[in-house]
Amino acid sequence: MQTTNRQVNSNYDRLTETPRIATVHRSTGETNVQVTINLDGRGTCTAATGVPFLDHMLHQIASHGLIDIDVQAKGDWEIDDHHTNEDVGITLGQAFNQALGDRKGIVRFGNFLAPLDEALVQVALDFSGRPHLSYGLQIPTQRVGTYDTQLVREFFVALVNHSQMTLHIRQLDGINSHHIIEATFKAFARATRLAVEIDPRRAGLIPSSKGVL
DSSP, rough: HHHHHHHHHHHHHHHHSEEEEEEEEEOOSSEEEEEEEEEOOOSEEEEEEEEEHHHHHHHHHHHHHHHEEEEEEETTTTTSSSHHHHHHHHHHHHHHHHHHTTOTTTTOEEEEEETTEEEEEEEEEEOOOOOOOEEOOOOOSSSTTEEETTHHHHHHHHHHHTTTEEEEEEEEEEOOOOHHHHHHHHHHHHHHHHHHOOOOOTTSSSSTTSSSO
């Protein structure tokens, strides 16, 4: 039994020898966004999107997901935050997809229930290769500071479509808009952390009964 355990750990070590890092640059007539992520990081974050509340949420993903994230963005802020918010979601999703590669060895599924004072939000996700978002937030105010709360859904739509994940977000409680949104990002971060971990019992294998994602 000890020999078997050593072999499993050896496989695990070989899988994690190569850092899962990706850099994606996306430039359009509306925005210029560059994202670098390290799925095997320590939770450090540098976020300069020009949208302060979005920067705050990106810090939640990094810190609670133990993912190193660097996001630099310039956008048409004189119009509003919509294009920047969406394109950061797109680029971050592409970076996740690239860093995960063929998804060999990952746990794949993640689920987390995060409280923040009166707010309680559950996130369940699957890096399935099939984009789908089920969004169940009821945010009571139109803005948190200067941030339009409709943009939360737009961010996750963009992220889901370009990371090719299935994502379900459920609000179980909450009356404060800031708390609801932040609990969502924290739950997303922790669910993502669970899903991208390497499963030592599935070393080198695609986590699907079909053998492909």
